[in-house]
Amino acid sequence: MHTLSPPYSNALSYLHRGSEPTFRVVPTRITVKCGYGFESSSFSQGVGSTRTDWQRACAILSSKVDSQNEDSNPAAAGENIAAVNGHKSAVTDLNLVHVSGEKTLPPKPLTISDLSPAPMHGSQLRVAYQGVPGAYSEAAAGKAYPNGEAIPCDQFEVAFQAVELWIADRAVLPVENSLGGSIHRNYDLLLRHRLHIVGEVQLPVHHCLLALPGVRSEYLTRVISHPQALAQCEHTLTKLGLNVAREAVDDTAGAAEFVATNNLRDTAAIASARAADLYGLQILADGIQDDPNNVTRFVMLAREPIIPRTDRPFKTSIVFAHDKGTSVLFKVLSAFAFRNISLTKIESRPHRNRPIRIVDDDKNEGTAKHFEYMFYVDFEASMAEVRAQNALAEVQEFTSFLRVLGSYPMDMTPWSPSASPSSRGE
């Protein structure tokens, strides 16, 4: 028998926990060594049409750029660690932030000026997302936090760390798409990091084929985009006669920006209409996703969980494993079925610590090699409901590892699929 990790170890203690930190450390002394300056873009703010424009307007939290700076400044190598007022962060593997010129100073105690109220009453939430302006993740961050300040990050992991290091207050990250399936990387990162899911947003994703002005589709030898976007448009590209090379890049808007800045007349990008505007590209084809109802589900992550409620529909996300492998799956799922709790998602990922279980057969017939999994389940109930607490108590008995990733309001916004070309009079 094992115990649930806080704050779910005891349903009552969970219910009585504060939902948001009352105070937070303001990272005024944290700098992001990205070479672009340290202003971040706001959702309401235009970012210009070229990379240079938006580089001026925002910083990408980039581990890559930081390591380039390291090369040019050998004295700083090995010192690129996160710090607030000289207090080093526990996380040192990504060179996310660097405090310059303070190498010899001992850590200073935090003072009252390092603390300020959580950004709940007027001040802007800083929301990390992966990609560059024009990415769907930026739109999802805007839907989740309409008055938030968008902070682009070059990798999913950087977005997680931005929240852990108080550079951002929330991260908004994709977990699954209705056509392309799960974004496995984020499932793995949810387990590796200690952030809590505090909400979800579902974003209709409407893809366009973008190219430089004047380029015709006959000239194209390559289409580039995020692998999910390429998967979501696979059949339509073929129907359009675009049997050209398809190459994966980090994000859809990054693909558009790459075509524009490198003046590539033989390459098209799959990205949003907003990316076309931002990077000065023309739309060769509109609505090229294979299904008009193409939706990506994003989760909102925070350092603290929210208090679960029962006055609106809630979802709870858990991850579990068992020493004896998949044999417990049926028992675990029956704990929900028995209480009429619907599951909305089930996903399995390789068990990180023990991906294979070797079992020698008693009858000397050989050795079975079982793959081991972590199971991720989303169910439609709030942790404030007794039936959910009882179900988890039962799941706990059947599993050797169980963690509640979050209990959060379901996205119930009215369905509005992205506008099709015909509905826009084209």
Ligand SMILES: O=C(O)C(=O)C[C@]1(C(=O)O)C=C[C@@H](O)C=C1
């Ligand atoms: O590349 C982007 O624009 C993203 O925001 C990433 C992403 C994803 O990871 O699935 C988000 C939504 C779409 O499904 C396509 C790509």
